[in-house]
Amino acid sequence: MLFSCMRAELMKLKRSFIWVVFLILPLISTVMGCANYLQNVEILDSLWYSLWTQTTLFYSNFFFGPLIAVYCAYLWRVENFNHNRNALMTAPVPIPILYLSQFLAIACVTLLTQLWVGILYFISGRAVGMTGFPPIQTCFWLLRGCLGGLAIAALQLLLSSFIRSFALPIAIALLGSIAGLLFSSRDLGLYCPYSLMLLGMNSNREEDILSGSSLPFLLSCTIFLLLFVLLEIGYLKKSDVKA
Numbered sequence: 001m002l003f004s005c006m007r008a009e010l011m012k013l014k015r016s017f018i019w020v021v022f023l024i025l026p027l028i029s030t031v032m033g034c035a036n037y038l039q040n041v042e043i044l045d046s047l048w049y050s051l052w053t054q055t056t057l058f059y060s061n062f063f064f065g066p067l068i069a070v071y072c073a074y075l076w077r078v079e080n081f082n083h084n085r086n087a088l089m090t091a092p093v094p095i096p097i098l099y100l101s102q103f104l105a106i107a108c109v110t111l112l113t114q115l116w117v118g119i120l121y122f123i124s125g126r127a128v129g130m131t132g133f134p135p136i137q138t139c140f141w142l143l144r145g146c147l148g149g150l151a152i153a154a155l156q157l158l159l160s161s162f163i164r165s166f167a168l169p170i171a172i173a174l175l176g177s178i179a180g181l182l183f184s185s186r187d188l189g190l191y192c193p194y195s196l197m198l199l200g201m202n203s204n205r206e207e208d209i210l211s212g213s214s215l216p217f218l219l220s221c222t223i224f225l226l227l228f229v230l231l232e233i234g235y236l237k238k239s240d241v242k243a
Helices: 002-013 018-039 050-078 085-089 095-127 136-161 167-185 193-200 215-236
Strands: none
Touching: 002 050, 002 095, 018 050, 018 095, 050 095, 050 136, 050 193, 050 215, 095 136, 095 215, 136 167, 136 193, 136 215, 167 193, 193 215
16 A cells, blocks of 8 residues: 555656756756866865765755755645645545655655766766766765755655645755754754755765764664654644645
């Protein structure tokens, strides 16, 4: 039942506009990062690592949160039209299954987004004249960033479920990303869900910012993820179906 529901959620996304956003926002952040790298190439002398610091600077700090918010807001936007929400809430499917199918669909798109970012990183490196392949460590950072991003996805699904405006959850994600950057700059990133992705991605760093702190990072991701999942399921169970 879970995977059937997840396939239904993915079908909603299949022909939607989110794929335009999926392609363009990471591309813009990569172009901005490359431009920044080329302007400072004299002092950025660690090649692939230096390019990583620049291409992830904009993506992790400002683009990722709103991008995930678009995915989540679109899923709930579909439900909020033509009484689709009523049909969803009265379907003979347990609420936890309905929610988890949405979350897993967003998780799949998040993983694809990270893959696209990795491809753009490789292409941009070749475009600025680098040889060989990126350090294998950057693949690990992409996966770790995805893990941090799941907490953001769970939070944005929660916000989009009770905020019926499409734009407001996205604006909250942008403000949250700025707050996450501030928390991270004060070494408090583990206490803010919007900081977890940029910590996982090792944003704007050549050395691993989480070296020796992997367990606290995983613990923080797990706590925030479970918190938002339980809040969302609880909210959906108690929410009234509106005619």
